[in-house]
Amino acid sequence: MTKKLYYFLLLFFIITNLISCQKDQPVKEIDKKAIADSAVAVFEKKLISNQIDSVFKKYQFNASVAVFRDSVEMYRKNNGFSDFERKIPINGQTVFSIASISKQFTAALILLQAEQGKLNVQDKVSKYLKEFQTKEYTSITIHQLLNHTSGLNILGNPLMFKSGNGFYYSNDGFNALGKVVENVSGKSYDQNIQELFYKAGMKNSSTATLFKGADLAQTYLGSQKKFEKIENMPGRLSSSDIGIPAGGVLSTVDDLHQWNTMLYSGKILNSETLKKFTSKTAERQHPVFGKMGYGYGIMMNTGTPAAYFHSGYVKGAPSLNIYYPQTKTSVIILSNIADQEKGTAFKPHIEIKKIMDVIESSLESMKHDTVAPKHL
Numbered sequence: 001m002t003k004k005l006y007y008f009l010l011l012f013f014i015i016t017n018l019i020s021c022q023k024d025q026p027v028k029e030i031d032k033k034a035i036a037d038s039a040v041a042v043f044e045k046k047l048i049s050n051q052i053d054s055v056f057k058k059y060q061f062n063a064s065v066a067v068f069r070d071s072v073e074m075y076r077k078n079n080g081f082s083d084f085e086r087k088i089p090i091n092g093q094t095v096f097s098i099a100s101i102s103k104q105f106t107a108a109l110i111l112l113q114a115e116q117g118k119l120n121v122q123d124k125v126s127k128y129l130k131e132f133q134t135k136e137y138t139s140i141t142i143h144q145l146l147n148h149t150s151g152l153n154i155l156g157n158p159l160m161f162k163s164g165n166g167f168y169y170s171n172d173g174f175n176a177l178g179k180v181v182e183n184v185s186g187k188s189y190d191q192n193i194q195e196l197f198y199k200a201g202m203k204n205s206s207t208a209t210l211f212k213g214a215d216l217a218q219t220y221l222g223s224q225k226k227f228e229k230i231e232n233m234p235g236r237l238s239s240s241d242i243g244i245p246a247g248g249v250l251s252t253v254d255d256l257h258q259w260n261t262m263l264y265s266g267k268i269l270n271s272e273t274l275k276k277f278t279s280k281t282a283e284r285q286h287p288v289f290g291k292m293g294y295g296y297g298i299m300m301n302t303g304t305p306a307a308y309f310h311s312g313y314v315k316g317a318p319s320l321n322i323y324y325p326q327t328k329t330s331v332i333i334l335s336n337i338a339d340q341e342k343g344t345a346f347k348p349h350i351e352i353k354k355i356m357d358v359i360e361s362s363l364e365s366m367k368h369d370t371v372a373p374k375h376l
Contacts, residue, residue, distance in 0.1 A: 041069075044359065048075045051355045061348045062224060063335035064090050066253045067356070070328040071261070076253075082217040082336060084227055093215045095204060095250050096334040097234060098319045099242075099312030102249035103174050107146055107297030108263070109181045109192050111273050118184040121146065121276070128183045129176060131155060139163050142180065145173040146296040147282040152176075167282050167294070171246035174297070178245025189245055200262045202255040208234035208248040216250065217336035219316030227337060230316045237314065247314060253332045260323045260330040264308070278308055286311075288346045289353070305360035309353070313338070313345065320349040324360045331356050 048067055052075060055061060062080030066073065078090040113119050119128070121143040126132040132140055137152075140163050144150035148169050151159035155172040178189045185192055190207055197205050206213070211234055220227040230236075237248040251259075262268050269277060280293035280300055288311065293300040301307040309322040318338050322331040333352055338345035 041072075045074050047359065048355075052077065052352055055348050055351045055355070058351075059344065059348045060224060061335070062090070062337045063333060063348065064092075064094060064096070064253050065333050065352065066257065066331075068257050068330045074329075080224065080337075082215070084218070084220060084224065084337075085229070090217065090336075092254065093204065093252065094217050094334075095206075095211070095213060095215050095252055096217045096319060096336060097208075097219060097237060097312075097314055097317040098249050098251050098256070098321070098334065099247045099314045099317055100171075101251075101256070101310050101312040101319055101321050102245065102247050103297035104263075104310055105193055105196060105249055105297075106174050106177050106181070106245040107277060108268060109189075109196060110142060110146065110177055111269055111277060111296065112196070113181060113184050115270060115273055119180065125176060125180065128180045131176070142177070143281070145170075145177050147294050148173060148284070149282050167284055169284070171241070171243055174246040175243035178243070181245075193249070196268075197255075200268060201258050202251065205249065205251040205255045207244050208237035208250060209244060211250050217317075217334075219314070220337040221316050221340055222337070223339055224337070242314060247312065253334060256321050256332045256334075257330045260321070261328075264323055264325060264328070288350065301357070305357055305364050307357070307360070311346070311349065315340075318345045318349060320346075320353065322353060322356065324356070326364055327360060329356075329360065 052065060056077060056079055064078045067075040078092065080090055082088050082090045082094045110121070114121055119142065121141070123142050124138065125140050125142055125145060126138045132138065136159055140150045140152065144163055145152070148167055149164055150170070150173055151161045151163050151166065151168060152170045152173045153160050153168055155176065160166065160168045181192055182189055190210055193207060194210070216234065219230040219233050221230065222228050234250060236242065238244050242248065266274055277296045278298060278300070279295055282294040284292050284294045284299065286292055286299070291302055293302055297310070298308050299310050305324055306326055307322055307324050309320065312319040316336060316338050318335050320333040323329070331352065333349050
């Protein structure tokens with residue numbers, strides 16, 4: 001536990017105890033819980049700001065980062081440039097490539113088709129796509145593509161293992177899911193996801209094939225002092241080695257906050273379907289974030305605090321979207337430069353997640369202690 005967090009928690013308990021000591025006072029109109037909550041919020045904002053600011057300073061982090069507690073903005077910082085050559089600063093309207101964060105939108109589109117009765121996640125993919133009508137692929141289900149347990153790596157190649165008996169992260173699996181969406185809906189993937197963006201209230205999001213805006217963050221390898229621009233962005237996101245359903249969505253900090261709010265409050269999927277979306281049905285050993293659970297296009301902490309998240313990476317664009325359901329907190333980290341040679345592309349993201357995990361764990365613990373019955 002950091003010294004700053006220790007003092008934050010100490011202060012919280014002092015305030016709580018002071019309020020408790022006043023319980024026999026005649027003044028009835030004081031809302032003690034509101035006082036405590038207000039004090040905690042003030043110091044939590046300061047703690048978050050100090051901790052994440054230190055990450056920005058440590059790595060000279062070129063990024064847009066925001067923390068929201070439900071609809072309340074707890075932290076926001078835009079630092080660096082969206083275009084290094086023209087020195088255009090990152091701002092609230094900057095659109096980033098979010099890479100594999102895109103997978104949760106594809107998963108949601110599949111589940112929306114299931115809600116309409118057009119498919120079942122236990123259906124064999126071969127029912128919808130001829131590419132899966134081979135002897136080796138015929139047992140693969142939609143469910144297995146959604147949680148990467150199909151054994152598929154590259155479409156057309158031998159399976160990594162028997163379907164349902166392991167975990168292997170596959171972009172081709174999610175691109176196949178995009179084709180399933182097109183097949184059962186009778187509309188293109190782009191049309192489907194545009195409708196989803198509209199339903200979620202995401203006004204500045206699109207796919208790489210649809211993007212026509214002027215606020216796109218260019219992507220780079222290297223550092224701010226010595227960088228190499230990644231050409232053909234965002235067009236390259238539609239290439240066969242990436243694919244729009246697997247990694248071709250473009251979005252902003254505010255739109256991803258809007259998505260989290262709408263998705264996890266049950267405004268996109270019904271409660272039963274959302275439970276399927278977030279249920280741990282596989283385990284993944286992530287190369288950056290370690291051991292975790294995996295649902296449908298979404299990762300989750302294996303312990304406390306409860307968190308749903310997904311990282312994304314295409315050359316020059318490391319990203320992370322986290323949602324803590326207990327406090328309805330969104331943490332969104334979008335960047336447009338990565339130093340692959342030094343291996344620091346995700347170090348700021350890792351540190352920010354660790355900071356927020358500690359804070360959220362502390363809040364969960366304090367909430368539990370507050371509601372726990374007292375034994376005399």
